[in-house]
Structure formats: structure tokens, C-alpha cells
Amino acid sequence: MKILKWSGIILGSILLLLIVFYTVVYFQTESRANKLYDVKLQSLTLPNDSASYALGKHIAGIRGCLECHGNDLSGNVFLDESTPLGLLYASNLTRGKGGISYTDQDWIRALRHGLGKDNKSLWFMPAPEVSAPLSNQDMGALIYFLKSQPPVDKTHPAKELKPLGRLLTFLGEFPLFPAEAIDHDAKPVDHIPAAIDPVYGKYLAVTCSGCHGANFKGGPGHSPGEPRIADLTQTGNVGKWNSHDFITAMRTGKTPDGRVLSDFMPWKYLATTYTDDELKAIHLYLHDLK
Numbered sequence: 001m002k003i004l005k006w007s008g009i010i011l012g013s014i015l016l017l018l019i020v021f022y023t024v025v026y027f028q029t030e031s032r033a034n035k036l037y038d039v040k041l042q043s044l045t046l047p048n049d050s051a052s053y054a055l056g057k058h059i060a061g062i063r064g065c066l067e068c069h070g071n072d073l074s075g076n077v078f079l080d081e082s083t084p085l086g087l088l089y090a091s092n093l094t095r096g097k098g099g100i101s102y103t104d105q106d107w108i109r110a111l112r113h114g115l116g117k118d119n120k121s122l123w124f125m126p127a128p129e130v131s132a133p134l135s136n137q138d139m140g141a142l143i144y145f146l147k148s149q150p151p152v153d154k155t156h157p158a159k160e161l162k163p164l165g166r167l168l169t170f171l172g173e174f175p176l177f178p179a180e181a182i183d184h185d186a187k188p189v190d191h192i193p194a195a196i197d198p199v200y201g202k203y204l205a206v207t208c209s210g211c212h213g214a215n216f217k218g219g220p221g222h223s224p225g226e227p228r229i230a231d232l233t234q235t236g237n238v239g240k241w242n243s244h245d246f247i248t249a250m251r252t253g254k255t256p257d258g259r260v261l262s263d264f265m266p267w268k269y270l271a272t273t274y275t276d277d278e279l280k281a282i283h284l285y286l287h288d289l290k
Contacts, residue, residue, distance in 0.1 A: 022163065025170045029161065032169075032177050036119045039184045041108050046140050046147075056145025059138050061273035063130045063207055065146070067266065069093050074152040078124065085165035085174065088123060089156035093146055098155030107143045112188070114178035121179035123159055128181040129210040133203070137191045196277050201285030204278055208232065216289055226264045233289035246283040247276060
């Protein structure tokens with residue numbers, strides 16, 4: 001009887017500790033989700049010419065906007081009802097039913113700062129790597145392109161964070177709140193010239209840092225079944241590739257040693273968006289990293 005009594009006490013204590021711990025997790029993540037950010041939005045004059053539209057469309061491609069939100073920008077599922085993390089859809093960015101209704105300043109708030117119109121962090125938008133670092137010229141072109149798209153009627157379910165998603169967010173394993181990772185006082189440059197050099201390569205490669213890390217050293221996969229993320233620097237295999245090898249891998253999914261890139265690596269998408277010159281520039285930048 002004493003064994004049963006102490007077993008019950010121990011189990012009850014463990015259960016109580018778990019309840020207390022999850023309560024902390026819940027309220028901490030809720031606090032972060034509802035944090036209001038006071039940011040100073042830049043004033044940006046948007047272009048309205050065909051060249052800027054074409055540039056904006058290209059940026060939407062290489063920065064992954066079209067990959068997540070779809071070619072018509074009406075939004076795609078990221079986490080559906082079957083996932084244990086939560087329910088999350090990439091937003092409908094058009095003016096159709098279920099879409100957003102953004103002013104120019106709203107676009108800047110979202111793309112530069114990762115914030116919604118309510119000044120709370122957007123969820124899982126990779127703004128720190130994708131849009132916040134854009135030059136003013138590229139930002140203006142991107143917003144002009146996004147605003148110019150025809151309305152699409154498409155309504156998505158409300159977002160939801162499940163207990164596992166909350167736990168991983170609390171532990172820093174699920175980067176749910178992009179506004180936390182952005183320097184909101186940073187001064188964006190006006191223009192970065194396109195060139196086959198490491199400077200432009202660095203500007204482009206920042207998008208890769210969302211998966212490969214800020215130092216591009218890679219690491220463990222982020223999702224169940226995802227292989228180890230490659231080290232893109234001189235200490236990894238990719239760092240030993242020449243420019244032709246790098247471009248071939250991005251275009252065909254095959255590495256110089258005959259391996260096939262995992263589908264977790266979006267090479268099929270990248271193959272249709274980047275130009276050879278852009279890939280050469282990225283390779284030059286990565287090839288210099290130690």
C-alpha cells in the first residue's frame with residue numbers, strides 16, 4: 001500500500017509540474033504573439049513602370065513569395081489540420097474575398113518589419129531572411145508587383161497554434177514570430193547593383209540562411225524525415241564545388257558525386273527562378289566562407 005501511495009504522489013507531482021510548465025509555455029507564447037511593436041515606417045515612393053513590375057515579379061520569385069503564396073498569390077497551406085504543430089496558411093495577398101487590404105505603409109510594415117496591420121508579429125513569415133534586407137529599389141518594385149495582381153477570392157481557416165507548436169516555439173525550435181529576429185532600426189540601402197561578385201551574392205544568399213543558418217553551416221533537419229541540412233561553406237562539400245557544379249546542382253538536383261538532392265531542398269523551385277548570373281554570384285559568396 002505504501003508503494004502505491006508513494007507512486008501516486010510521485011505521478012501526481014509530475015503531472016502538476018507538467019501542468020505548471022505548460023501554463024508557463026502557454027502564457028509566454030501568448031505574450032509574444034500579442035506583443036505590440038512600435039516601429040517607424042519608412043516613406044517609400046513606389047514605381048509604376050513595366051521594368052519595375054518585371055523586377056518585382058523576379059524578386060517575388062527568388063525571394064520565395066510565389067513559392068509560399070502561390071503564383072496567383074492567393075495563399076497555400078503550410079500546416080493543415082493533420083499536423084501536430086498548428087493550423088497555418090500563407091495569406092491571400094490579393095484584394096479578393098479572404099485577401100488582405102494593404103496600404104503602401106501596411107506592405108512596408110509587413111515586408112520590412114514582419115508585422116501585421118495590428119503591429120503584432122506575423123506568424124512564420126520569413127521576413128528576416130526574405131524581405132527585411134531588401135534594398136529600397138527592390139522593395140518598391142516588389143510592393144508594386146504585389147499590389148498589381150488581380151483579386152482572387154480564397155478564404156483560409158483562422159491560424160491556430162497547438163500544444164506541440166507552442167512548446168517548440170517556447171524552446172526556440174520553431175521560429176514562429178519573425179518580428180523578434182528583425183532589427184527594426186536598420187537603415188536599408190537604396191540599391192545594390194546586380195553583378196557577378198560576392199557582394200551581390202551575399203545579398204541574394206541571405207534567403208538561404210533561413211534553412212542553412214546565419215553562418216551557412218547547416219545542421220540537423222527541421223522537420224521529421226528531413227536529412228541534415230548541408231554546410232554551404234568551405235568546410236562542407238558544397239564549398240568545394242566549382243561554379244559549374246553549383247549551377248548544375250541547382251538546375252538538375254544532382255550533385256557532382258551523383259547524389260540527388262532531397263525534396264526538402266526546394267531546388268526544383270529555385271531552378272525556375274534564379275538566373276545563371278545570380279547563381280554564380282551566390283556561389284562566389286559561399287565559396288569564400290570558411
